[in-house]
Amino acid sequence: MKILYGTTNPSKLEYMKRMLYGLDIELIGLKDINLITQNIDESGNNPLENARIKAIAYYKAAKTPVFSCDSGLYIDGLSEEEQPGTHVRRVHGKVLSDEGMIDHYSKLSARLGGKAIARYKNAICLVIDEKHIFEYDEDDIAGEKFIITSRPHFKKHVGFPLDSLSIDMKSGKYYMDMVDYNEEDKNVAKGYKRFFVNSLFKKGV
Template identity: 55%
Template sequence: MKILYGTGNQGKLEAMRRALKGLDLEISGLKEYSGAIPKVAEDGLTPLDNARLKAIAYYKAFHVPVFSCDSGLYFEGLPEDCQPGVHVRRINGKELNDAEMIEYYSSLAKCFGKLKARYKNAVCFVLDEEHIYESMADNLSGESFYLVDTPHSRRAEGFPLDSLSVHIESGLYYYDRKETNPDELAMDTGFYEFFQKIEL
């Protein structure tokens, strides 16, 4: 089945293709579609709210099976006004690019010390108007990690905070760990199981 992943982020598209490899799905991204791409106001209170808003908007625009994901970033022990939640890229009303995100979050870690953080992820899949599937299950989300004030030299487009992310147990940047990231594989399994349960 051909399905649309409602993202223009090529890094996220490739990561999802990897996660769902083995399922009979052909996944395309928004950049592969012609026509106007709707601008979705991601003003939900949770990652699932935003995933649903995007998936429904893209389904109405393109009339194909489509899924969207959203994440929220949550810091342990930080004041509420410093919690990014679903606004990881939007700070004080401004949409940050990758470099600006690294600058903002590294300065936050300088202010508060290394931050214990966790992403909570959600997915919404619109097969058609009568069949909508969604989840914010724990197996879609990552493990806790530290966000630090000194960026790693490596960058991955679309994933700027990976440059600030440190594995809690080893104290190493994720980019410096030699073993396969078990957290990444666990999230892959969560998305795989979500789609596997749907009768496509």
Template identity: 50%
Template sequence: MKLLFGTGNQAKLNVMKIRLKPLGINLIGLEDLKKEGYTAPSVPETGNTPLENARQKAMAYYQVFKMPVFSCDSGLYFDEVPDEIQPGVHVRNVNGRCLSDDEMIAYYTGLAKQYGNLTAYYQNAICLVLDETQIFETMDPSIASEPFLLTDTPHSKIRKAGFPLDCISLDLKTGKYYYDMPKEELEQLAVEDGVLAFFEGVISHGDRNVGF
């Protein structure tokens, strides 16, 4: 089954391809459709929660492309900072501007300097639209990130395009940069494991005749 991941972020698409590979899903992204001559709609993300935004995107892409599609959205939250500082669903949008990767790093390291290392977590959501009657969604804690720290000092390694905050993210237990942790430990931290479980649950939902 061909499944559209409603994102233009190639890094996120590549990660999700690896996670869903065991299910035999042929995963494509919006850029793949552009190469075939299709135009992806611009979807305003006006929801107040990650789930509302994920639903907006998935439904919009399904209406245009008429193929199974899922979208994800995240909200970033910090412990012990004023409400007006909480990024929530506006991780990349600050003061009405959509920040580049470098601008995001500069902004969030600035917050870490102001408040000290920030204890943070991502609340994540996913919405899967198979057709007009089969819609599955979740914002379950199983797809939320583990708490971690944001530091004011970026890692010296090359930054990973599409994941700008990884270079200032530290493991809460060890204080290590995520970049310095063994791969097997990072695998345990990966939110995508929860996404895989979500898809496995959808596939096993036999009374809905889901077919991947």
């Protein structure tokens, strides 16, 4: 089955292809179908609301099965008002570049002692048609806790700039020095696969 992933980020598309490897699903991105949409107002209060907003908007534009994902970054030691949440790239009304994100979060980590504990909470919404909309945001697709350091790695990962600041708590290694498909990815992949299998089974696909 061919499903559109509502993203123009090639790194995110390749990541999700790894997550769903083994399922009879062909993933394509927005660039593959040259879909042009107006800026989507991601005004949700949490990752699930934003995933739903995007998925429904892309479905209306493409008229094909589509899913969207959204994430929220939550950092220990910050107040609720200070949490990046769903606005990881948007700070004080400004959308940050990859380099801007590395600069901002390295300084934020320094303010918290240089080793801030953080976690991503993820959500997904799949729209098959107007009557079949499935969504999910449970812990089995959330990331494990990790460290945001104040010292950036010299390597950069286009589309995932915070990998240059992220350190695995178990190994003490920067994400940039780890094998892409690590143990955490495998656990999250199981959660995503269960979501798609259960959703498509309910639809009868």
